[in-house]
Amino acid sequence: MTCERVLSFLLTTWEGGGSVGPAMTVARKLRQHGHRIRVMSDRCNEPEALAAGAEFVPWSRAPSRPDRSKDSDVFRDWEAETPPEQIGRVIDRIMAGPALAYAQDIIEELQRNPVDLVVSSEMLFGVMIGCEAIGQKHALLTANINLFPTPGVPPLGPGLLPAKSPEEEALHEEITRANRQLFERALPPVNAARAEFGLRPLANIEEQFASAERMLLGTSQAFDFAPEAIPPHIRYVGPQLDDPAWAPDWQSPWGEDDRRPLVLVSFSTSFQDHAAVLQRIADAAADLPVRLLVTLGATIAPSQLRAAANSRLVEAAPHNMVMPQASLVITHGGHGTVTRALMHRKPLIVVPHGRDQNDNAARVAARGAGLVLGAQSSAEEFAAAIQQVLSEPGFGAAARALGDRVAADAEHSPVVEELERIALRPSASRSLQAA
Numbered sequence: 001m002t003c004e005r006v007l008s009f010l011l012t013t014w015e016g017g018g019s020v021g022p023a024m025t026v027a028r029k030l031r032q033h034g035h036r037i038r039v040m041s042d043r044c045n046e047p048e049a050l051a052a053g054a055e056f057v058p059w060s061r062a063p064s065r066p067d068r069s070k071d072s073d074v075f076r077d078w079e080a081e082t083p084p085e086q087i088g089r090v091i092d093r094i095m096a097g098p099a100l101a102y103a104q105d106i107i108e109e110l111q112r113n114p115v116d117l118v119v120s121s122e123m124l125f126g127v128m129i130g131c132e133a134i135g136q137k138h139a140l141l142t143a144n145i146n147l148f149p150t151p152g153v154p155p156l157g158p159g160l161l162p163a164k165s166p167e168e169e170a171l172h173e174e175i176t177r178a179n180r181q182l183f184e185r186a187l188p189p190v191n192a193a194r195a196e197f198g199l200r201p202l203a204n205i206e207e208q209f210a211s212a213e214r215m216l217l218g219t220s221q222a223f224d225f226a227p228e229a230i231p232p233h234i235r236y237v238g239p240q241l242d243d244p245a246w247a248p249d250w251q252s253p254w255g256e257d258d259r260r261p262l263v264l265v266s267f268s269t270s271f272q273d274h275a276a277v278l279q280r281i282a283d284a285a286a287d288l289p290v291r292l293l294v295t296l297g298a299t300i301a302p303s304q305l306r307a308a309a310n311s312r313l314v315e316a317a318p319h320n321m322v323m324p325q326a327s328l329v330i331t332h333g334g335h336g337t338v339t340r341a342l343m344h345r346k347p348l349i350v351v352p353h354g355r356d357q358n359d360n361a362a363r364v365a366a367r368g369a370g371l372v373l374g375a376q377s378s379a380e381e382f383a384a385a386i387q388q389v390l391s392e393p394g395f396g397a398a399a400r401a402l403g404d405r406v407a408a409d410a411e412h413s414p415v416v417e418e419l420e421r422i423a424l425r426p427s428a429s430r431s432l433q434a435a
Contacts (some may be wrong), residue, residue: 008115015042022240028052051245061101078273096186099193102126117423132211133197144335152227159358222405238413247318261327284382333357345403347395368398
């Protein structure tokens, strides 16, 4: 233990694919340092919480998925026709719409069993409201790059690079204004929830973050387009990437003498209507001298795809066991898969499907560590990209250079020390309660 006291922590998150793993990794680290840990999340996350050594409490009023199937998906963003509609579903169905339910759940749990510090996903405004309402100290932990506007960082969504001209700066400002306007749809339900507890209304949604002591970014500063001056309430704590408890052990289905490069294809654990893309990738690799391992998750059955002779389809595989043997990772661009591949020094082909994936892809491409292809790319285009990344040594060299820095940020993560300091010190959050 890095501090003399045994502290108590309550980590809160939600089943959104990559949103769960970092919270469980931090729970394990805190437990290994001797602290008392509880996790509050969707009911299907109980096995991961127990595997991390934490107690588990499910959401009761707030959304709580019983499994990771397509049918239980809360916001069904694959049905959205535009990126703003996709983001709107997340705001309405997780971030802000159920804010009162999340606030009531967290207050009830803290009244039952108080803690020194609540550590919550930055996407759960209701948890912040509940903590603020009862004066509970809390911090925020992201599972990705910062989703909200930050000076000096390209606005999220289109996958932009840092601005290098006045014209690009003007474009970034225009997109930032549009993003802020989109997030303002969260204000009515957030302010309605705040009113239930006698808290003053917010003028803009970003004010809610002022109730938290810190926002800890669970990503690598080397991976991100980090600003020159990092805002004082933000800390980079590196990727938090244990293999999930549900990932089975893995043994290569190919013989030890098979020297063909291994290509790992790993898309979202949540459904993003990506079966057709996986099929085109499998078709692309069918005539190439590679071994193709495709992880499908719980939302796509192996029977939905045609596997070539050099392909194997599995529901899941532990990335930390597979990636050391891989030569290339093809992914949708989720933060966890991208940063894990880099930690293993593997080049990538990124095929974004929405969410934060364009922005993760931009960070890979900007460093020369891989290629970015559209989700509608043909099998021929995928085949050409696979051959290019495997044959041109620059991609591997760039992945190793960036991966060294990402891995160092993960290995030397200050997340435990940061959370201990926050739990022990007097509250520094800016009160929002005064009318």
